[in-house]
Amino acid sequence: MYRICKEFHFSASHQLAHLAEHHQCARLHGHNYVVAVELAAPELDANGFVRDYHDLAALKSYIDTRFDHRHLNDVIDGPSTAEALARHFFDYCAGQWPETVAVRVSETPRSWAEYRP
DSSP states (O other), X not given: OEEEEEEEEEEEEEOOTTSOTTSGGGSOEEEEEEEEEEEEESSOOXXXXXXXXXXXXXXXXXXXXXXXXXXXXXXXXXXXXXXXXXXXXXXXXXXXXXXXXXXXEEEETTEXXXXXX
């Protein structure tokens, strides 16, 4: 199986409801997010690609337009957790590219969530 991965970056704020008052995520705060999309195929296409990286520019445009420098609570339905974002971006990517196998969303360099069906 061949695999490729491409990362995209954006900055946004969020606030998680229903957490204890002292929990840092209960307060308004922000992250510099990294979204990594992974695609896989058993064979390469005629150009030698799983998928041309240039095709993934659509995800950059989607992120830049809808998520960058926004308040995530206003952008997605449900909780604005890394887990929910990973699923959201997976659904978007799988709708564009059937080779999508996983999406990872990092809130910090040491913490991430992944959605992989």
